[in-house]
Amino acid sequence: MPERRRQRYGDMEYDWENRVNTTSGTVGWRTRLLGLFHSPYQPTEPALFREMMASLALEFDQFTFVDLGSGKGRTLLMASEYPFRRIVGVELIEELHRTAEENIRGYQSATQQCKRIEAVCMDAREFEFPTEPLVLYLFNPLPERALSEVLRRLEKTLAQAPRAAWVVYHNPLLETALGASGYLEKAGGTAQYSVYRTTGQPRATTG
Ligand SMILES: C[S@@+](CC[C@H](N)C(=O)[O-])C[C@H]1O[C@@H](n2cnc3c(N)ncnc32)[C@H](O)[C@@H]1O
Structure with a gap:
């Protein structure tokens, strides 16, 4: 009964299937507290991630995937199932970053297509x-x-x-910030996410 299991154990299904530790359920109290001041860790749901990747019209092997705020690295692992050129995760909180590194080291998947995965611990604003x-x-x-x-x-x-750039914005609460960019135009999305890509020529920025 997968649905009942999901209700009971929330986001742990991905971890059971892949023998990694990306759940928010085991985050220590200090990190939870820090999350209140920054942005609480919550991993992306796998089916939604696949939907978001399917909406990108690009040659994956030309692109570097960058997750700003990569937490325990679930998106880095999920992105590695696509033939990205390389993958970079940037996480502020050390406990989450260290777990991401362990996950990257321990991840074993017969279908993994990108093995160049790097996790860095720093403020995304300085990346x-x-x-x-x-x-x-x-x-x-x-x-x-x-x-x-x-x-x-x-x-x-x-x-x-x-160069070409795509922005995949999951739970796009601050979408106006992207819409204001003269370099990006909306390329798709749903209520759960928005996709932007670079325009051919920069448009005039308003405001
Ligand atoms: C909602 S979680 C998303 C985790 C991951 N991207 C995923 O989708 O599975 C947001 C993450 O951003 C991190 N974060 C918050 N402020 C940050 C900053 N200034 N620089 C880097 N990471 C930050 C949090 O610690 C948290 O892990």
């Missing part, structure tokens, strides 16, 4: 985007002001090194 085509994944890691800072940083690097 320098690699000058490669990008899929930027955001699941509410940042409040509005910090998100805008990150997007300005993204625009700057896109201006300096023009």
Whole structure:
């Protein structure tokens, strides 16, 4: 009875299936407390992740997947099932970051297509985007002001090194910040997520 199991154990199904530790259920109290000041850890649901990836019209092997606020690294593992060029996760909280590293080391999947996975522990606001085509994944890691800072940083690097970029925004509460970018246009989505991609030519930014 998978539905009853899900109701009882929440997000643990992925961990049982893959023998990893990405659930929010085992996060220590200090980290939970820190989460109240930043953004509480919650992993992305696998079926939704697959739906989001299916909505991208791109050659995966050209792109670097970057998750800002990667937590215990579930998205990094799920992204590794696609032939991304490489995968980078950026997490502020050390306990989560260390668990992500363990998960990356221990992940065993016969269908894994990308093994270049790196987890870094730092503030996403200071992360320098690699000058490669990008899929930027955001699941509410940042409040509005910090998100805008990150997007300005993204625009700057896109201006300096023009290249394709996609932004997958899960639970897009602050979507207006993306809509305000002259470098991005909406390419799809549902109520649960929005997808943006670089425009051919930068549009005029309003405001
Ligand atoms: C909702 S969770 C998403 C986890 C993961 N991306 C996923 O989808 O499975 C948001 C994560 O962002 C992290 N976070 C919050 N502020 C951050 C910051 N300034 N820099 C990096 N990570 C941050 C939190 O610690 C948390 O792990």
